[in-house]
Amino acid sequence: METAVNDATRTVFSRLAGWFAKSWESSAEADMIASLDDSTIRNIANDCGITPDQLIELAKVGPHAADEMLAMMRALNIDPTEVELRLRNEFRDMQITCSHCASKGECRKDLARGAAAENFGHYCGNAEHLNALRANPDLLIA
Template identity: 55%
Template sequence: MGQTTNDHSRGPLARIVEWITRGWEGASEAEMIAALDEKTISDIAHDCGISPEQLVELAKAGPHAADEMPEMMRALLIDPTEVELRFRALFRDMQINCSRCHAKRQCRTDLKDGTAPTEFVDYCANSDDLNVLRAIPEVRLH
């Protein structure tokens, strides 16, 4: 799951959070946020289509907080790139849900074991959206 910044399947939020985090390598999350003024936080959040509070929360979660989401999509035969292109706001909201997730250990285990397609509905905050996406032929992996 060690994705690079140029991996477009991670989405704009993940790339922005990674950029911000790299900019303050070695600094704690609290120091990083404290270094930004409210206007800068507000401007960045606006550009991302999220609230300033969500941006702070995402920055604290780190650049890989939603790495499981595109992996889960691929496990469910959903193309994360197509979802991001066709349903940008939904993709962003799903990234935020994933970054807040408290079931990451279970998710990673299921992804590794190949059981995610049958088990994700029990713990994934994005399960309803993922099931809807599974039914859309245009976003299915070929």
């Protein structure tokens, strides 16, 4: 019984540690962007094809805010690398949409239980794009 309690404690602790690490990483990214002068922020945003406000917002949500998009693409048999190479602007726009999504919990649950392909159309802000991508054989995982 004691082992089960210790395992549960370790699991909760590791999840909390991961959450804190992710929060700190996001905060560090946002602080780094905030420390730049306006001209540099404009230049970086321009290089990325986004507005300065979008750059700041993306820095606030952190570098892993669109990880679900990559997982969803794989669940739908779409090759994220091919999409990024061939459709860079669309890929970026989809990342922005995903990073601001309010349905991440539902998305993660569906991805974890293998039900994403059946359900994503009900909540995913990128559903239309994803359906178009999976209709293109050149973008599918071989």
